[in-house]
Amino acid sequence: MAVARLWRHIPARYNLIGTECQICGGLYFPPRTTCPTCRRDGKIIERKFKGTGEVVTYTIIYSASSTFRRQTPYVLAIIRLDEGPQLTGQIVCNPDETKIGMKVRPIFRKLGEDGSSGIIYYGTKFTPLREASK
Amino acid sequence: MIGITSYGAYIPCYRIKVEEIARVWGDNPEHIKKGLLICEKSVPDLDEDAATIAVEAARNAIRRRDIDPKEIGAVYIGSESHPYAVKPTATIVAEAIGATPDLTAADFEFACKAGTAAIQACMGEVTMGMIKYGMAIGADVSQGAPGDALEYTAAAGGAAYIIGKKNLIAEIEDTFSFTTDTPDFWRREGESYPMHGGRFTGEPAYFKHIMSATKSLMKKVGTKPGDYDYVVFHQPNGKFPLRMAKMLGFVEEQIKPGLVVSKLGNTYSGSSLIGLAAVLDQAKPGSRILMTSFGSGAGSDAFSMTVTDGIEETRGKAPTIAELLKSPKYIDYALYAKHKGKIVV
Ligand SMILES: [Zn+2]
Numbered sequence: 027m028a029v030a031r032l033w034r035h036i037p038a039r040y041n042l043i044g045t046e047c048q049i050c051g052g053l054y055f056p057p058r059t060t061c062p063t064c065r066r067d068g069k070i071i072e073r074k075f076k077g078t079g080e081v082v083t084y085t086i087i088y089s090a091s092s093t094f095r096r097q098t099p100y101v102l103a104i105i106r107l108d109e110g111p112q113l114t115g116q117i118v119c120n121p122d123e124t125k126i127g128m129k130v131r132p133i134f135r136k137l138g139e140d141g142s143s144g145i146i147y148y149g150t151k152f153t154p155l156r157e158a159s160k
Numbered sequence: 161m162i163g164i165t166s167y168g169a170y171i172p173c174y175r176i177k178v179e180e181i182a183r184v185w186g187d188n189p190e191h192i193k194k195g196l197l198i199c200e201k202s203v204p205d206l207d208e209d210a211a212t213i214a215v216e217a218a219r220n221a222i223r224r225r226d227i228d229p230k231e232i233g234a235v236y237i238g239s240e241s242h243p244y245a246v247k248p249t250a251t252i253v254a255e256a257i258g259a260t261p262d263l264t265a266a267d268f269e270f271a272c273k274a275g276t277a278a279i280q281a282c283m284g285e286v287t288m289g290m291i292k293y294g295m296a297i298g299a300d301v302s303q304g305a306p307g308d309a310l311e312y313t314a315a316a317g318g319a320a321y322i323i324g325k326k327n328l329i330a331e332i333e334d335t336f337s338f339t340t341d342t343p344d345f346w347r348r349e350g351e352s353y354p355m356h357g358g359r360f361t362g363e364p365a366y367f368k369h370i371m372s373a374t375k376s377l378m379k380k381v382g383t384k385p386g387d388y389d390y391v392v393f394h395q396p397n398g399k400f401p402l403r404m405a406k407m408l409g410f411v412e413e414q415i416k417p418g419l420v421v422s423k424l425g426n427t428y429s430g431s432s433l434i435g436l437a438a439v440l441d442q443a444k445p446g447s448r449i450l451m452t453s454f455g456s457g458a459g460s461d462a463f464s465m466t467v468t469d470g471i472e473e474t475r476g477k478a479p480t481i482a483e484l485l486k487s488p489k490y491i492d493y494a495l496y497a498k499h500k501g502k503i504v505v
Contacts, residue, residue, distance in 0.1 A: 040255055040256045041255075041256065041258060092425055096206055096498065097206050118205065134212050135205070135212050136207040136208040136212060137207070146209075146211075146244070148215075148252055148256070149214065
């Protein structure tokens with residue numbers, strides 16, 4: 027990934043900063059620069075999402091590209107944030123314990139790296155929400 | 161008055177037992193457990209490093225006191241496993257806690273005492289009025305070469321401290337450091353694993369530096385061992401801090417509450433700071449704490465603290481060390497090697 031593009035994604039990846047339309051109240055993650063409902067009349071501002079949500083659906087990845095091969099098997103899920111928007115993210119847990127409807131919370135992890143000499147990407151993954159970890 | 165406004169810690173959920181490492185190398189596990197007073201150690205997940213551990217610890221510190229991250233004027237990270245050789249860990253952490261861009265940040269290095277050196281830097285800036293709050297973090301994913309004695313202890317974890325003048329949970333009365341050029345432990349640039357001076361790491365390094373810093377601090381503050389409810393020393397294994405405490409005239413009741421190494425391992429820059437967090441988790445207003453770190457190379461930073469009434473407001477807001485150590489996931493040596501990237505040796 028180009029370093030410039032990576033850098034632009036940092037607020038969204040680190041802190042789940044998306045956007046909100048002040049006219050219709052629409053919430054967007056990943057961030058959008060225009061509101062699909064209000065079009066030109068929309069007023070878009072930054073909006074930070076808490077990162078807690080639930081699993082809508084998931085898949086277990088058994089074979090992956092070289093960057094992720096060491097991590098297989100891992101869980102990739104569509105997560106509905108408590109505020110509404112849905113996003114795709116990795117769930118750090120035993121694949122057997124993943125369930126649709128499972129509550130999750132955000133954690134900060136390495137998302138990948140450009141080989142051993144390139145940039146390291148950091149950002150948000152998810153983990154099952156447990157009482158002790160609140 | 162200056163001191164700790166908040167603190168937070170993080171420990172990865174994986175553990176490997178001494179028995180499992182000993183099985184692979186043909187060592188006697190009972191001999192090692194008795195020699196080091198360690199049963200198991202933490203292991204980072206495949207996608208965890210010193211930066212991610214620092215971020216989790218920092219977020220727990222902010223959560224504990226509902227600090228506005230924009231009021232943090234400095235973020236300093238002590239580690240000997242910074243993910244980049246050039247590119248600060250501190251900027252990653254500052255961004256991830258929402259403290260950017262109006263602040264200063266830097267990475268600190270001084271073996272296992274870089275985190276306490278960062279606390280001292282924050283104290284200076286807060287005292288001078290340059291910043292309102294400073295965040296000092298010690299975090300490491302330590303590496304021991306396969307088959308080396310360090311492999312039984314080198315662990316992962318970290319703790320973050322917010323230093324300020326307001327909303328204190330513990331006042332820091334004073335700090336004192338003792339530093340010399342002592343080559344007890346080192347790692348050259350580009351090398352994967354550290355080298356150490358074997359038995360040389362004990363007397364002239366660990367014991368001499370902690371003893372000198374601690375004694376001088378007590379002299380400066382006008383205290384004696386009996387004045388403290390708790391004492392925390394750097395914990396490279398379970399034996400050294402116990403012996404250090406005895407040599408200085410402390411009793412087991414003072415050192416046991418902060419001695420977490422047997423179930424955690426040596427978290428290097430995180431070690432004494434996680435020990436202090438374990439003490440703060442249970443200390444009462446008025447409790448006096450003495451903490452002395454040790455970093456190879458070599459130096460010690462000693463701190464004398466008194467817990468304030470503010471500590472009660474922070475209970476239950478962020479995980480305690482006991483909670484972070486609870487319900488670990490045990491892994492075998494094969495998975496451990498994968499986690500540590502040890503397949504390339
Ligand atoms: Zn709209």
